[in-house]
Amino acid sequence: MVNTEKFIAEAIKKIQTESNGEKVVIALSGGVDSSVCAELASRAIGDRLIPIYVDTGLMRKGETKRISEIFGHLGLKVVDASDEFLDALEGESDPEKKRKIVGERFIRVFEREALATKAKFLLQGTIYPDCIESEGGIKSHHNVGGLPLTMEFTGVIEPLRELYKDEVREVAEALGLPKEIAHRMPFPGPGLSVRVVGKVTREAIEVVREANAIIEDVLVERYRPWQCLGALVGLGTGVKGDNRLHGWIVAVRAVNSRDGMTADPIEVAFKDLQEIESRITSTIPSVARVVYDVTPKPPATIEYE
Amino acid sequence: MLPLFVVNNYGQFNHLILRALRDLDIDAKLIPNTTPVEDVIAGCRGIILGGGPDISRAGMSDQYIHLKKPVLGICLGLHVIAQTFGGTVQSGQKGGYGAVEVTITDHDTILTGYPEKMQVWASHADEVIVLPVGFNRLATSSICGNEAIAHKELPVFGIQWHPEVSHTFEGYRIFENFNHICQDQTEV
Structure with a gap:
């Protein structure tokens, strides 16, 4: 476990030394890793830090607004690129291609914005498992060694390289970041696009965004899950107001975990599941069914794609 | 004192072995499974063979x-040990994924301090079907007969489940026990 006081002091010093009086840019997602990095850097170098938040149109309901509020004091630059992302994804159903499209688009948007800042350094929230998995050849992480930008930075600063996720959360609390950031559930880089199994459309993204908001509203406070989510897993037959509906099936998932490497489904009370079902089917016209996923990881993963 | 080496066999939990050791304040290093034998002899006081997707990618683990x-x-590290000593590794009748209840039949070595039955987490299709000659069985389950094995004379141990993941009951004990075994060996 990390000694947070010592870690914060050292990280601030490290950022000051490495940035060498130059401007530093960070892609702030509102997740705990990048938020902790931004807060550390803000304490270290003040307004030489330029945080940029890209709204991909694949964020959760109200997320962009909330992050703008929380990080407004850091001079957060909010870039609305939702049309770019949604146009590029329209009709795509291959999960790997979705990831690639979002990843590439993100890099182009961020690069465009970063160039304008004339920053010399890139700050990244790379954590320990990212580094070690890349070294071991398990999978390559965008975070390691910098985003694959064509622009040249003098250097990449990664203050969280030695930490695990739960340790980052401890640092977040020690920094006094709001609980909603410190305990923020992991959210995949490709956002809601991987919570629509199969073809991505604007309509499907809207539906899954609404469903996720309801699921979080019911479950987060009552169960404090490591992660909870809803995904559109296909179409099924329903009947609403005497009319047949070939509508979405929403799968609800809620798991506990320490580090995301293994996870077990939460025993959500039946009345809470019924509340989710009733709110989703009554407020989202195109949903016909709601189901609950009881599979641990392994064999399933936490997200659907 | 020399560190323990954790051999990376590309399993998704390999870095959690390092974390488990770090949390116990046991010095350890992750090494590629292509590390020359001389470097392993000179560099460590004990070896943990990590899990992985495919025995053909286990490099020089054997x-x-x-x-x-x-x-x-x-996991895969157990399979490498079993094959090397002449045991048989094959797909089991059913895979072990997620929670598995194991029964410990021998508490004398690597499983010291555990109860008779406990819940662990596993992720495997293959298993040790035939125990190699010279080995004892230490634990068993309804999924797989040889959940944990040990050589009768050498300090060589294999475990089918993943002590490094947080869902396994008191997984850290196995690493503590192994660390003690490594220290005892160093003193001899």
Whole structure:
């Protein structure tokens, strides 16, 4: 476990030394890793830090607004690129291609914005498992060694390289970041696009965004899950107001975990599941069914794609 | 004192072995499974063979077993040990994914301090079907007969489940026990 006081002091010093009086840019997602990095850097170098938040149109309901509020004091630059992302994804159903499209688009948007800042350094929230998995050849992480930008930075600063996720959360609390950031559930880089199994459309993204908001509203406070989510897993037959509906099936998932490497489904009370079902089917016209996923990881993963 | 080496066999939990050791304040290093044998002999006081997706990608793991150092094989690491000593590894009748209840039949070595039954987490299709000659069985389950094995004379141990993941009951004990075994060996 990390000694947070010592870690914060050292990280601030490290950022000051490495940035060498130059401007530093960070892609702030509102997740705990990048938020902790931004807060550390803000304490270290003040307004030489330029945080940029890209709204991909694949964020959760109200997320962009909330992050703008929380990080407004850091001079957060909010870039609305939702049309770019949604146009590029329209009709795509291959999960790997979705990831690639979002990843590439993100890099182009961020690069465009970063160039304008004339920053010399890139700050990244790379954590320990990212580094070690890349070294071991398990999978390559965008975070390691910098985003694959064509622009040249003098250097990449990664203050969280030695930490695990739960340790980052401890640092977040020690920094006094709001609980909603410190305990923020992991959210995949490709956002809601991987919570629509199969073809991505604007309509499907809207539906899954609404469903996720309801699921979080019911479950987060009552169960404090490591992660909870809803995904559109296909179409099924329903009947609403005497009319047949070939509508979405929403799968609800809620798991506990320490580090995301293994996870077990939460025993959500039946009345809470019924509340989710009733709110989703009554407020989202195109949903016909709601189901609950009881599979641990392994064999399933936490997200659907 | 030399560190323990954790051999990376590309399993998704390999870095959690390092974390488990770090949390116990046991010095350890992750090494590629292509590390030359001389470097392994000179560099560590014990070897943990990590899990992984495919025995054909286990590199030189099998050679690290015969270096007169304590060895703990986890999942695929167990399979490497079993094959090296002449046991049989094959797909089991059913895979073990997620929670598995194991029954411990021998508490004397690597499983010291555990109850008779406990819940662990596993992720495997293959298993040790035939125990190699010279080995004892330490634990069993309804999924797989040889959940944990140990050589009768050498400090060589294999475990089918993943002690490094947080869902396994008191997984840290196995690493503590192995660390003690490594220290005892160093003193001899």
